[in-house]
Amino acid sequence: NAGVTQTPKFQVLKTGQSMTLQCAQDMNHEYMSWYRQDPGMGLRLIHYSVGAGITDQGEVPNGYNVSRSTTEDFPLRLLSAAPSQTSVYFCASRPQGLTSYEQYFGPGTRLTVT
């Protein structure tokens, strides 16, 4: 199993550009989420999904869109990049259910917006 994969690993955007960060998992996990990590602020939840066709907002959703058409894929779209979106983005997945909440994280995408 590849686990959780993310592409690209690095990206530089100009203000106003749009792009999609890709995330895929091969563990058949129903729950997937996107976090951003900024220095001294830990991981903040952007959007999450509890299954194909179901998405919801997290703590910091503004400026981002998501969709979940399949169990495997959960892309994150930046609509119009701003310097405040410079961050490291992590995708995570885990099994659904009450007994296991361990999250598996992807390797991350380092995004710089100039």
Place this chain on the structure above:
Amino acid sequence: GQQVMQIPQYQHVQEGEDFTTYCNSSTTLSNIQWYKQRPGGHPVFLIQLVKSGEVKKQKRLTFQFGEAKKNSSLHITATQTTDVGTYFCAGPRYGQNFVFGPGTRLSVLP
């Protein structure tokens, strides 16, 4: 809203010394998780604590969950250079999500 705080923010230790990081929540938690993130890496799950007063050990790492289920700690005995990284605690928030603390960055001097 619910907050999870961690102290200290940074800790520098000499190899062989012990290290402890503390996690405090503004609300009672049903469970708490701990993750480790190596420099340049991604968070990796270490453990989940569920019961009041629970203590779990993983080799040199000891995890505790407070009696009131509002605080937790991670203690590392005799640190090694492989322990370098940032340690995060995370507590449940609405739905099935978790809120992460800001982390404690540990550096170990050889």
